[in-house]
Amino acid sequence: xxxxxxxxxxxGILYFIPLLMGxxxxxxSLTLKISEESGSLTEGLRHFWEYTxxxxxxxxxxxxxxxxxxxxYLAIRFHYEPLLLIPIGTGILLGNxxxxxxxxxxxxxxxxxxxxxxxxxxxxxxxxxxxxxxxxMTDFSSLISNPRLMLLGAAAQVGVFGTFIGAVxxxxxxxxxxxxxxxxxxxxxxxxxxxxxxxxxxxGSIAIAAYSYMALVPVIQPPIMKLLVTxxxxxxxxxxxxxxSRTEKILFPIVGLLLTTFISPSAIPLLGMLFFGNxxxxxxxxxxxxxxxxxxxxxxxxxxxxxxxxxSTQASVFLTANSIKIFALGAVSFIIATAGGLVFAKVxxxxxxxGNKINPLIGAAGVSAVPDSARVVQQExxxxxxSNHLLMHAMxxxxxxxxxxxxxxxxxxxxxx
Amino acid sequence: MEETTTTGxxxxxxxxxxxxxxxxxxxxxxxLMFLFKNMPLFLNLVTGKKVKVMIKKIKPEDxxxxxxxYLSGEISAAIGMALTLYFKEQHDEESGVITIKRVARTYSPxxxxxxxxxxxxx
Numbered sequence: 240x241x242x243x244x245x246x247x248x249x250x251g252i253l254y255f256i257p258l259l260m261g262x263x264x265x266x267x268s269l270t271l272k273i274s275e276e277s278g279s280l281t282e283g284l285r286h287f288w289e290y291t292x293x294x295x296x297x298x299x300x301x302x303x304x305x306x307x308x309x310x311x312y313l314a315i316r317f318h319y320e321p322l323l324l325i326p327i328g329t330g331i332l333l334g335n336x337x338x339x340x341x342x343x344x345x346x347x348x349x350x351x352x353x354x355x356x357x358x359x360x361x362x363x364x365x366x367x368x369x370x371x372x373x374x375x376m377t378d379f380s381s382l383i384s385n386p387r388l389m390l391l392g393a394a395a396q397v398g399v400f401g402t403f404i405g406a407v408x409x410x411x412x413x414x415x416x417x418x419x420x421x422x423x424x425x426x427x428x429x430x431x432x433x434x435x436x437x438x439x440x441x442x443g444s445i446a447i448a449a450y451s452y453m454a455l456v457p458v459i460q461p462p463i464m465k466l467l468v469t470x471x472x473x474x475x476x477x478x479x480x481x482x483x484s485r486t487e488k489i490l491f492p493i494v495g496l497l498l499t500t501f502i503s504p505s506a507i508p509l510l511g512m513l514f515f516g517n518x519x520x521x522x523x524x525x526x527x528x529x530x531x532x533x534x535x536x537x538x539x540x541x542x543x544x545x546x547x548x549x550x551s552t553q554a555s556v557f558l559t560a561n562s563i564k565i566f567a568l569g570a571v572s573f574i575i576a577t578a579g580g581l582v583f584a585k586v587x588x589x590x591x592x593x594g595n596k597i598n599p600l601i602g603a604a605g606v607s608a609v610p611d612s613a614r615v616v617q618q619e620x621x622x623x624x625x626s627n628h629l630l631m632h633a634m635x636x637x638x639x640x641x642x643x644x645x646x647x648x649x650x651x652x653x654x655x656x
Numbered sequence: 657m658e659e660t661t662t663t664g665x666x667x668x669x670x671x672x673x674x675x676x677x678x679x680x681x682x683x684x685x686x687x688l689m690f691l692f693k694n695m696p697l698f699l700n701l702v703t704g705k706k707v708k709v710m711i712k713k714i715k716p717e718d719x720x721x722x723x724x725x726y727l728s729g730e731i732s733a734a735i736g737m738a739l740t741l742y743f744k745e746q747h748d749e750e751s752g753v754i755t756i757k758r759v760a761r762t763y764s765p766x767x768x769x770x771x772x773x774x775x776x777x778x
Contacts, residue, residue, distance in 0.1 A: 386692040393685040400674040407670050417673075479728065487695055494691055502684045628729040639685060646684050650677045 295337035299554025307331030307549065313454065320454035320611065323427070326542055327450055330549015346550045357547045360442060363435040365544040366428035367508040372537025373609065373641065374516025375529045379491050382635040384480035387587070388601070392639025394583030395605030398423030398576025399647045402568050409564050414438050417651045419565055422449045423572030424644025425456070425606035431548070432509055433648040437655055443551035444562040448569035450548070456611045457618075459570070460577050460603050464619050467581045468599045472588075473623040475598040477632050485523070492517035499646055505656070506649025513645065573606065580605030580636065597632070604633040607640040 288294050310328030314321035333353070338344055346353040359365040382389060402423040406416035418434035418441055430449040434442045452459065496514035500507050519529040551557075584602030591597065600620055604612045613633035620629035765771060 383692055383695070386689040389685045389689040389692075390682075393682045396678065396681045399681075400678045403674055403677075404670060407665055407667075413665075413670070416670075476729075479732070484699070486699055487692075490695065491692065495688060498688055498691070499684055502680060502687075626730050628733055631732075642688075643681050643685055647677060647681045650680050651673075654673050654677065 290339055290342075292337045295339055297337065297554060299558045300335045300337050303331055303335040303552055303554045303557065306552075307335065310451075310454075310549075319457065320450070322541060323450050323545055324454050326545025327447065327549040330546040331552050332549075333546065334550030334553050345553065346547065347553065347556070353547065353550050356543055357551060359540075359543060360431060360446075360547050360551070361435055361439055363432045363508065365540050366432040366435075367512040368540045369428040369537060369544065370509050370645075371512040371516040371532050372540070374492070374513040374518075375520045375532035376537075377513075377517060377520075377609070377638055377641075378634075379517065379638060380483045380488065381480050381631050382638055383483045383487050383491055385632070385635055388597070388632070388635035389639040389642075390587065391580050391584055391602045391605040391636035392641075392643040393605075394602065395576045395580035395636070395640055396424065396643045396647045397579035398425070398572040398606065399644065399651075401575040401579075402572035403651070405568050405571060406564075409568065411561075411564070412438075414655050415441055417655045418445055419568055420572070420651060421445070421644065421648050422452070422565070422569040423576050424640070424647055425449070425453055425573060425576060425608040425612070426641060426644040427453055428544075429509060429607070429644050429648045431544070433651060436505075436652050441561070441565065443548065443553075443557055444559075444565045446548040447552055447557075448566050451566075452569050452573045453608045453611065456573075456606075456608045457615050459573050460612060460615050461619055463574060463577045464581065464600055464603055464616075467578060468585075470623065472585070472599050473620065474627065475588075475596050476624075476627055477598055477601075477629070478595065480631060480635075485521070488521040489518070492521060495642065499642060503646045503649030503653065505652040506645045509645040509648065510642065513641065576606040577603045580640075598627070598629055601629055601633045601636055604637040605640045605643075607637070607644050609637050609641055610634065612640075613637040 292300075307328045307330075310324045310331065313319045314324035314328065334346055341348070343351050344353070345351060346357050348354055399420045400423075403416050403420035406419040407413065411419060415438040418430075418436075418438035421430040421433040422445060424430065427446065427449045431442060431446050434445040438445075492514035496511060496518075499510045499514075503510070516529070516532050519525045519532060580602035581599055582602070583605075584597055584599035588596050588599065598620065600616050603619075604616045606612050613630055616633035617628065617630035620627050
């Protein structure tokens with residue numbers, strides 16, 4: 240009974256204190272306050288909803304997310320350039336998660352983390368570092384032992400200049416056409432480097448087109464090979480390459496660096512780094528540096544390049560008529576470049592003695608796409624003759640294609656800048 | 657005369673860039689090719705020694721074989737495969753002796769059981 244009395248007294252005090260303080264205690268006003276509070280809760284939830292990706296999503300975002308997932312699928316299921324397609328595919332997912340403008344997270348918003356990482360792409364920093372790694376892992380022996388195969392790498396650059404004409408015909412401005420044309424070189428870093436200089440607003444489309452087609456080399460090239468190279472020509476066995484002395488291996492990057500950069504100084508960052516990497520490898524006294532360049536360094540740069548290039552494909556920027564044109568031009572340029580290499584190899588055979596003939600299939604490796612196109616040549620070669628291994632021979636036009644596309648990019652930049 | 661269309665494209669410039677560009681790429685690689693084709697000769701002149709070449713012609717009087725001797729693709733592939741297998745399988749060549757080595761630890765009061773917090777003080 241005492242307890243009940245105490246409770247009643249406390250409740251009474253609690254009731255009278257607000258009255259003494261002049262506060263309302265009517266049920267109606269209480270209800271009003273509750274409804275106001277629930278109103279702000281709804282408002283908060285509404286704000287939260289507006290901030291989520293679901294509220295900001297557009298059809299374009301979903302299309303691009305599907306493209307990103309498709310890239311990841313291609314990389315995992317078919318092993319098409321997984322080192323590139325996984326970072327790019329994931330980057331596409333990252334870049335197409337919708338967010339409200341001004342959130343400071345988008346790749347095109349200054350101050351965001353992705354924007355800082357993207358700096359390496361827009362300023363052309365990553366491509367030369369990739370070339371450094373490529374130089375440190377490339378063995379130019381096959382090229383040195385059979386220098387005439389360099390011409391196949393030059394012939395395949397017809398893709399670059401063919402695309403240039405095509406891009407202008409499709410209505411692109413001349414600088415844009417120059418940037419797009421480098422897709423024909425089948426060299427992702429070179430394409431990014433050139434577009435950073437000539438048409439920075441097209442970097443995303445150009446990079447994605449270049450890397451997509453590089454990944455699809457095993458799909459694009461074999462039909463063209465079958466179309467242009469006869470069964471008899473595919474059976475041609477080439478003379479094994481001679482052994483190359485260490486002096487020659489050391490001299491190649493030095494002479495190559497001086498010669499190509501004197502001809503095309505605009506390509507110094509690319510060719511300089513490529514040959515510098517090779518000097519590190521071949522000098523034999525900088526193994527640690529060469530090892531870092533061809534392993535950890537190129538891996539780190541590939542991750543950063545892939546993820547940022549992928550993220551740069553925000554639907555609002557990427558899904559345009561121009562991107563579709565660039566993709567179409569990219570496909571045509573790959574076909575032209577492959578055909579150029581194959582036809583030139585056939586033409587070379589007309590002037591070569593029977594014992595020195597070259598298998599025209601290796602002309603397809605003249606497009607850069609190292610080492611995928613050389614691998615495709617090997618696979619196509621062994622389909623016709625399981626004991627005819629063309630990989631070693633195909634690496635020569637393949638690496639000369641890298642040099643050729645960098646020179647072509649340098650020429651394009653010096654003409655148009 | 658400039659070949660400019662109504663859309664403002666200067667086609668003569670386009671053709672010049674294409675022609676000159678492609679020619680320069682070709683010339684650059686042609687020059688590199690020429691240099692490295694003659695590099696062994698040049699090195700011979702400089703060093704006075706012959707650059708070692710794997711493609712050796714075996715003279716007919718040596719063994720009566722008239723054909724040039726090369727390492728064929730199959731032999732190269734076989735050597736490559738053998739080396740790969742050898743290096744890959746190296747880890748399998750273990751001693752096969754499984755022992756538990758005694759680990760000798762030096763005494764340290766920091767890890768001593770007698771100073772543990774669970775010791776009952778009497």
